[in-house]
Amino acid sequence: MITREYRTVKQVVGPLILVDGVEGVTYGELTDIKQDDGSIRRGRVLEVNGDRAMVQVFEGTSGLAPEEVKVKFLGKGIELGVSPDILGRVFDGFGRPIDDGPRIIPEKWLNINGSPMNPYARDYPNEFIQTGVSTIDLLNTLVRGQKLPIFSASGLPHSRLAAQIARQATVRKSGEKFAVIFAAMGITFEESEFFIADFRRTGALERAVLFMNLADDPPIERIAVPRMALTAAEYLAYEKGMHVLVILTDLTNYCEALREISAARKEVPGRRGYPGYLYTDLSTLYERAGRIKGKGGSITQIPVLTMPEDDKTHPIPDLTGYITEGQVIISRPIHTQGIYPPVDVLPSLSRLKDKGIGKGKTREDHADVMNQLYSAYARGKNAKELAVVLGESALSETDLLFVKFSDAFEAKFVTQGEDENRTIEESLAIGWDLLAMIPRGELKRIRDAFIEKYHPNATASAAAAS
Numbered sequence: 157m158i159t160r161e162y163r164t165v166k167q168v169v170g171p172l173i174l175v176d177g178v179e180g181v182t183y184g185e186l187t188d189i190k191q192d193d194g195s196i197r198r199g200r201v202l203e204v205n206g207d208r209a210m211v212q213v214f215e216g217t218s219g220l221a222p223e224e225v226k227v228k229f230l231g232k233g234i235e236l237g238v239s240p241d242i243l244g245r246v247f248d249g250f251g252r253p254i255d256d257g258p259r260i261i262p263e264k265w266l267n268i269n270g271s272p273m274n275p276y277a278r279d280y281p282n283e284f285i286q287t288g289v290s291t292i293d294l295l296n297t298l299v300r301g302q303k304l305p306i307f308s309a310s311g312l313p314h315s316r317l318a319a320q321i322a323r324q325a326t327v328r329k330s331g332e333k334f335a336v337i338f339a340a341m342g343i344t345f346e347e348s349e350f351f352i353a354d355f356r357r358t359g360a361l362e363r364a365v366l367f368m369n370l371a372d373d374p375p376i377e378r379i380a381v382p383r384m385a386l387t388a389a390e391y392l393a394y395e396k397g398m399h400v401l402v403i404l405t406d407l408t409n410y411c412e413a414l415r416e417i418s419a420a421r422k423e424v425p426g427r428r429g430y431p432g433y434l435y436t437d438l439s440t441l442y443e444r445a446g447r448i449k450g451k452g453g454s455i456t457q458i459p460v461l462t463m464p465e466d467d468k469t470h471p472i473p474d475l476t477g478y479i480t481e482g483q484v485i486i487s488r489p490i491h492t493q494g495i496y497p498p499v500d501v502l503p504s505l506s507r508l509k510d511k512g513i514g515k516g517k518t519r520e521d522h523a524d525v526m527n528q529l530y531s532a533y534a535r536g537k538n539a540k541e542l543a544v545v546l547g548e549s550a551l552s553e554t555d556l557l558f559v560k561f562s563d564a565f566e567a568k569f570v571t572q573g574e575d576e577n578r579t580i581e582e583s584l585a586i587g588w589d590l591l592a593m594i595p596r597g598e599l600k601r602i603r604d605a606f607i608e609k610y611h612p613n614a615t616a617s618a619a620a621a622s
Contacts, residue, residue, distance in 0.1 A: 160229045165222040170420040171212050171375070172202070173220070175227050178209045184269065187211050188228040191220070199227075200234065200376060202421060212417065214374045233269065236384050237262030238391040242365050243335060246352055249369035249377035251384050255352075268383040270390060270444055279447040284512040285401065285456060288324030288577035289317070290569055291499040292506075294587060295526055296484055298456065299512035300327065300399060301447040305407075305459040307473050308486035309466045315343075316574060317486070317497045318405050318460050319351060323360040324577045325401050333398040336360070339367040339385035341378045342409025365392075375413035382410060386444045386455070393453030400453065402445070405460035407438075411472050427471045435475045442479045482506040495571050502534055518580045521610055524602040525587045529565070531601055532594060536562025554598065561593050588612055 160180065167174040173189070187199040189211070197220075203210040211227065213220070236251045239262055246255035253260060281301035287293055298304050308314035322336045340351060348368045355361040365388050369381045382404050389400040404410075411430060418431035426432035445457040459480070463473050466488060477483060487500035513522040536558035543551055543559070551559070569586050572578065578586075591599060592612045599607060608614050 160231075162227050162229075163225070165225045165227060168217050168220055168222055171216055171417075172420050173199070173211050173213060173217060173222075173225070173227070175209045175211060177207050178204075178229070179207065181209045181229050184233040186230040186232055186234060188230065189213055189220070190226045190228065192224045201229070202417070210421065212376050212420075214376050216374065233267050234380055234383075235265040236268055236387045237265050238388060239263035240396065242388055243392075244362050244364070246361075246366040246368060247384070249341075249367060249373055249381040249384065251367075254368065266387050266391060268380060268387045269440075270383070270387060273443070273446060273448065277448050277450075279449045280511065281447060281454075281456075281508050282511040282517075284328060284517045284580070285399075286324075286326055286328055286580055287321045288579075289321060289497060289499075290572060290578050290583040290586065291497065291501060291504070292321075292484060293518075293578070293580050294522070294583040295501055295530060296482065296499075296504050296506040297509035297512050297518075298325075298458070298506065299508045300456055301445060301454045302482075302506070302508050303442050303445045303457045303459070303480040304482050304484065304506055305457075305461060305473075305476050305480050306484045306486060307461060307463055307468065307476075309463050309488060312462075312486045312488060312491055312498065313496060314460050314462070314486055315347060315350070315405065318403050318458070319354045320497075320574055321458060322364065322401070322403050323354070323358045327399050333396070334363065335392050335398045335400050336364040337367075337385045337389045337392075337400055337402045338364055339369075339381050339402070339404050341369045341381045341404070341406060342371050342373075342413070343369070343406070344371055371409075375416050378410055378413040379417070382407075382441050386441065389455045390444065393455050394448060394451050395453075397452040399456070401456045401458065403458045403460065404441070407459050407461040407476070408464070408472055411438075430471050434471060435478070438475055439479050442476070481508050490566070490570070493566070495566055496574065497570075497572065499570060501530065501570065502537065519584060521602070521606040522580070522584065524606055525584055525591070525610075528591060528599055528601040529569070529587050532558060532591070532598075533562050533565050536560075536565070554595070557594060561590060564593060565590055584610075 162175055164176040165173050166176050181204055185201045189197040189199050197213050197215045199211040199213045201209050202212050248254050281299040283300040285298045285300050322338050327334050367381050367385050369378050389402045392398045393400045415430050445455045447454040461472055464470050482505040485500040485504045487498050491498035539555040539559050588610050
């Protein structure tokens with residue numbers, strides 16, 4: 157490893173220093189910034205232009221005088237030491253243990269930027285992951301290797317939902333090794349304590365790796381956190397053959413850190429001040445999910461982001477929607493009704509759900525029940541809106557039934573306890589019980605064979621006849 161030292165710092169601006177006369181320096185290279193008093197700060201190369209290098213100082217530049225600083229370029233990027241012992245541990249944004257446990261003895265060191273995945277080597281996602289949350293499992297199914305973001309907003313319980321999914325998620329095949337990587341960016345100390353205590357309370361920490369970045373930590377650390385998490389996931393998935401679920405929360409804080417660094421570099425801003433390369437940067441995170449042909453492991457992602465001002469057209473959710481395969485929408489109006497989790501079923505979508513459901517994966521009637529529940533709920537919500545304009549007397553008896561169905565759907569299907577872990581069979585049973593409220597002639601999206609086999613009234617009649 158080649159290291160080079162320079163005393164040619166020409167400028168200190170915000171969190172950045174400009175070093176002249178450098179040779180052989182590369183983008184992303186780590187640096188040690190030494191002062192005359194012997195103290196050392198860590199930095200990273202953000203830009204190289206000819207013989208000039210721009211370095212961001214992780215701990216900030218307060219108190220740094222250009223003439224008293226010596227910059228040492230370390231010849232390597234940010235790396236994470238990995239081994240099977242990372243399971244059950246809690247790390248900071250730079251991969252240092254913060255749980256008072258023993259030091260990790262790395263099996264190897266991996267660059268956190270990862271290696272590009274050959275598109276030809278990708279395998280198509282087609283296996284069901286059970287989260288224990290009915291609105292996801294039955295209606296917006298998560299498939300192994302998928303990227304399914306949660307779109308939320310300030311003040312909504314996305315943190316609780318993310319923790320619940322992390323606790324409950326599992327693959328249904330027996331003998332499969334499953335792990336959860338949970339990375340939190342820019343959160344408060346109270347939120348960090350909640351996540352760590354929740355994982356410990358439920359025993360989920362044994363199969364999890366936690367990366368915690370607090371709001372007062374340096375922005376550059378916030379940018380490293382998701383890459384640390386995905387590097388750990390790639391190691392467990394592709395070298396240890398595990399199925400890994402990566403939960404990243406909150407991507408909005410990550411993007412804010414990206415904007416802060418972009419402003420410090422005096423880059424030309426794009427939409428709402430975010431850098432013009434925001435789409436490209438986010439894609440380098442999201443596209444690290446997937447499956448590789450010939451390898452048993454997989455990486456599935458659930459990024460969580462808060463939409464500023466509840467705006468779906470904001471650059472962060474807008475660009476995320478282009479890269480990922482659907483979204484789960486957390487709704488403020490549903491939250492105000494006291495419903496948990498407040499998932500808005502109608503605009504939520506999983507584009508790969510059809511690939512991970514059906515006979516041998518979930519159950520043969522899954523697709524039909526999903527379509528019928530969605531259709532009936534939408535019809536009930538439309539009838540409610542019509543009643544607001546024209547009055548309830550304008551509704552037919554059938555419309556009134558669908559209104560009752562939509563209320564019962566929210567009360568029994570969407571509403572779920574924070575520690576309630578439903579199997580897909582339990583979610584389907586709740587769905588069938590709700591569909592029993594609707595006249596059989598209105599069940600136009602379910603095949604007759606499934607109605608005879610699974611409809612509560614049909615099965616009750618068959619039992620009575622026998």
